[in-house]
Amino acid sequence: MLEMKMFRELADVIRADHNRRGIPHDLINQVISLDEEWKELRYQADQIRRQRNDAAREIATAKKAGDSEKADKILSEVSNLGAQIEELGAKADETEKARDAIRMKIPNILHDSVPIGDNEEGNTSHSMHGKKPEFDFKPKVHNELIEENKWVDLGRAAKISGSRFYYLKGDLARLELALQQFSIDFLVNRGYTLVQPPVMMNREAYEGVTDLTDFETVMYDIQPDGYYAIATSEHPLTAMFMDEIIEPSLLPIKMVGVSPCFRREVGAHGLSDKGIWRVHQFTKVEQIIICKPDESWNHHEELLQNCIDLWDELGLYYRVVNICTGDMGTVAAKKYDLEAWLPGVGTFKEVVSCSNCTDYQANRLKMRYRTSDGNSSVHTLNSTAVATSRALVAIMEQYQEDDGRVRIPSKLLAWFNGQTHLEKTNW
RNA sequence: GCUGACGUCGCAUAGCCUGGUAUUGCGCCGGAUUUGAAAUCCGGUGUCCCUCGGACUCGGGAGUUCGAAUCUCUCCGUCAGCGCCA
Numbered sequence: 001m002l003e004m005k006m007f008r009e010l011a012d013v014i015r016a017d018h019n020r021r022g023i024p025h026d027l028i029n030q031v032i033s034l035d036e037e038w039k040e041l042r043y044q045a046d047q048i049r050r051q052r053n054d055a056a057r058e059i060a061t062a063k064k065a066g067d068s069e070k071a072d073k074i075l076s077e078v079s080n081l082g083a084q085i086e087e088l089g090a091k092a093d094e095t096e097k098a099r100d101a102i103r104m105k106i107p108n109i110l111h112d113s114v115p116i117g118d119n120e121e122g123n124t125s126h127s128m129h130g131k132k133p134e135f136d137f138k139p140k141v142h143n144e145l146i147e148e149n150k151w152v153d154l155g156r157a158a159k160i161s162g163s164r165f166y167y168l169k170g171d172l173a174r175l176e177l178a179l180q181q182f183s184i185d186f187l188v189n190r191g192y193t194l195v196q197p198p199v200m201m202n203r204e205a206y207e208g209v210t211d212l213t214d215f216e217t218v219m220y221d222i223q224p225d226g227y228y229a230i231a232t233s234e235h236p237l238t239a240m241f242m243d244e245i246i247e248p249s250l251l252p253i254k255m256v257g258v259s260p261c262f263r264r265e266v267g268a269h270g271l272s273d274k275g276i277w278r279v280h281q282f283t284k285v286e287q288i289i290i291c292k293p294d295e296s297w298n299h300h301e302e303l304l305q306n307c308i309d310l311w312d313e314l315g316l317y318y319r320v321v322n323i324c325t326g327d328m329g330t331v332a333a334k335k336y337d338l339e340a341w342l343p344g345v346g347t348f349k350e351v352v353s354c355s356n357c358t359d360y361q362a363n364r365l366k367m368r369y370r371t372s373d374g375n376s377s378v379h380t381l382n383s384t385a386v387a388t389s390r391a392l393v394a395i396m397e398q399y400q401e402d403d404g405r406v407r408i409p410s411k412l413l414a415w416f417n418g419q420t421h422l423e424k425t426n427w
Numbered sequence: 428g429c430u431g432a433c434g435u436c437g438c439a440u441a442g443c444c445u446g447g448u449a450u451u452g453c454g455c456c457g458g459a460u461u462u463g464a465a466a467u468c469c470g471g472u473g474u475c476c477c478u479c480g481g482a483c484u485c486g487g488g489a490g491u492u493c494g495a496a497u498c499u500c501u502c503c504g505u506c507a508g509c510g511c512c513a
Contacts, residue, residue: 039476046475046482053448053482056494060447075493082493245437245473248455370437372456375473 001103001364003377007031017109020116021325027102034099041092045085052081104212108360110325111297111334117324124324126336129308130317133343137402141344142393143275146172148404150425152276164265164280170425171416175395175408176283176388178415180258183285183386186310187256192287195255197236199262200227205239208365211330217266233257234382237288238357242365245375252291252299256385259284275393277349282389289381292369293359296379300356303383304336307352310385313411316394317341319348333358338384340394351390354383 006014007028014028055078062071115124133139146152151172157165168176184194206219206228215221220229230236237257246253261284276282287306289299304320311318323335338352359377362368368375399407406422413420 042476042482043478049482050480052493056447059493063447071493078493247437370455370472 001100001360002106002109003359003363004035004103006109007035007103013109014106017107020110020114021107021328022118027106030102031099031106034095034102038092038095038099041088041095045088045092048081048085048088052078052085055081104207104364105330107328107330108333108358110328111356113322114328114334115322115324118326120324120327122324122326123321123337126320126322128319129312130315132317132341133398135343135400135402139343139397139400140404141275142277142342142396144344145396145400145404145406146275148424149406149422150427151422154275162280164278166276166279168276171419171422172392172396174415175412175422176392178412179386179388179391180283180285181415182412183310184256184258186313187285187287187306187385190306192254192256195233195237195257197230197233197240197257197259199230199236199259201230201236201239202227205242205365206235208242209235209238209331209361218263220262220264229262230259231263232261232284232382233259233286234288237286238290238361238380238382239365241290241367241378244367246290246367246369246378248292248369248371251369251378252289252295255288257286257288259286261387276389277393279389282387284387285385287383287385290367290378291381293376293379296356296358296381299381300334300354303381304354307338307354307383307385311338311340311352314391314395314409315411316398318351318394331355331357331360333360340390340398342394342397344397344400349390351387351394352384356381
């Protein structure tokens with residue numbers, strides 16, 4: 001959510017941003033006019049409150065002086081003020097609510113370096129990494145490998161849960177844990193604090209960190225308690241300091257989170273979504289930074305560099321893309337994706353998303369820090385380190401051999417007790 | 428789940444019984460003093476609208492009242508004990 005100050009003083013900046021995104025200005029205009037209305041109502045209510053307070057003070061003075069006659073006289077004069085205040089106050093609250101409901105839908109101001117484009121076709125290449133794996137046989141897609149090696153049981157998971165759930169079995173499950181351990185240690189070594197968050201959140205906190213449309217398409221709504229299963233640990237970790245004024249000496253706060261992630265994936269279809277590529281539940285190791293506004297762009301590059309170094313250590317071939325205006329969404333001001341090469345499929349596909357949300361989440365969450373010039377919103381950033389299900393797919397496809405076995409990346413050998421390949425599960 | 432205690436400005440703390448508009452300390456910011464620092468002293472330090480000024484704020488919401496941190500109801504949370512339990 002953008003600060004009201006933006007709408008009052010820098011509406012042109014928001015309009016210019018809407019132009020870059022190619023969206024109309026109606027919502028901006030609505031916010032501005034509702035704000036004017038709210039200010040007027042608020043002012044009127046304040047004036048009457050002032051009358052009431054003055055009277056209350058005079059009554060107190062009169063009573064102290066023992067002049068109960070005077071006190072009663074004032075009292076009779078102001079007895080109807082309460083109703084007026086209530087009426088105006090209710091109108092003001094209603095107007096403010098309407099204003100903010102619209103404000104929530106207005107997207108963040110994009111960074112100048114975001115390329116202009118209508119959809120993901122408009123994303124631009126940032127860099128290439130690793131070495132393209134070459135095969136002297138036709139590389140398989142991961143769904144063949146998991147079936148052949150009995151590493152994933154989709155059918156039985158569908159029976160007890162539903163489609164897009166899975167049992168991970170044998171060496172692939174061991175690799176999944178090794179990936180978690182490896183990437184957590186990697187970030188802990190770089191000064192990030194490991195945090196395991198709650199995996200359910202209430203509505204209020206959740207509205208602070210995500211696009212409102214996600215409630216319909218992404219989140220599991222857990223009743224009767226009214227919780228939402230987290231779609232990523234970004235959400236509980238970013239909302240962690242909600243309604244707080246953070247000591248500046250604590251900034252920047254750097255966290256590495258690990259949690260299961262739950263996504264309904266409403267409307268997702270397609271051949272490329274087979275196997276365990278797009279699933280309702282997976283584990284993700286996530287990087288989070290909460291920092292001062294003038295530091296966030298440096299931290300954004302730091303998060304990307306962490307990903308690059310981490311994925312380089314896994315020995316994978318991938319590219320980094322700069323997400324364009326049309327593919328950005330509401331919350332981020334700039335976003336990089338890492339796309340891993342899937343030789344079986346023959347394309348690059350998204351495995352990491354690295355965003356600077358500037359003060360957009362912080363404004364909704366009321367997360368501020370003390371400055372010599374009053375309190376100011378912090379900036380929040382997040383980036384995948386490793387989403388294990390997708391990293392497993394990339395590893396399987398890039399490290400596969402002609403007999404259908406998969407070599408273990410050298411940095412993960414430590415968890416395999418001398419074993420060099422992932423072996424087939426026998427049931 | 429039951430019983431009890433508690434929830435006050437970044438932190439800590441007073442006020443609550445007996446309703447009259449948030450105390451004090453620490454931290455932080457600014458200033459004075461100093462070669463510099465410490466110490467000391469002075470001022471500032473929740474939010475909103477700004478029309479010198481005003482309104483709001485004591486976990487959230489509601490009620491009683493001219494007026495609520497203070498009284499009443501309700502919800503949430505923390506702690507302790509009991510129960511249940513991975």
